[in-house]
Amino acid sequence: xxxxxxxxxxxxxxxxxxxxxxxxxxxxxxxxxxxxxxxxxxxxxxxxxxxxxxxxxxxxxxxxxxxxxxxxxxxxxxxxxxxxxxxxxxxxxxxx
Numbered sequence: 833x834x835x836x837x838x839x840x841x842x843x844x845x846x847x848x849x850x851x852x853x854x855x856x857x858x859x860x861x862x863x864x865x866x867x868x869x870x871x872x873x874x875x876x877x878x879x880x881x882x883x884x885x886x887x888x889x890x891x892x893x894x895x896x897x898x899x900x901x902x903x904x905x906x907x908x909x910x911x912x913x914x915x916x917x918x919x920x921x922x923x924x925x926x927x928x
Contacts, residue, residue, distance in 0.1 A: 835865040 836844075841860050845852045852860060906919060915922035 836861045836868075 838857050838861070841852065841857055841864065844864070845860075910916045910919070910921070913921055
């Protein structure tokens with residue numbers, strides 16, 4: 833892959849809604865070209881025998897018994913609410 837030219841950098845900047853100074857074009861061209869070369873290298877690696885992972889570390893979820901550990905404090909929490917009815921918080925209607 834060849835380096836990105838000024839027109840390509842300007843188009844990428846326009847698509848990303850970025851303003852790039854003329855003096856910074858060479859740096860952006862170099863950096864973006866290096867990123868694309870790295871992606872090209874990574875795409876060339878054969879990964880057909882690699883299983884996809886949800887997480888890079890093999891962690892097991894710590895299991896715990898499903899037990900209630902908190903007491904019911906509904907009345908305490910609703911005591912400061914501006915409006916409640918039948919144990920539910922009442923809020924202003926926002927959609928007609």
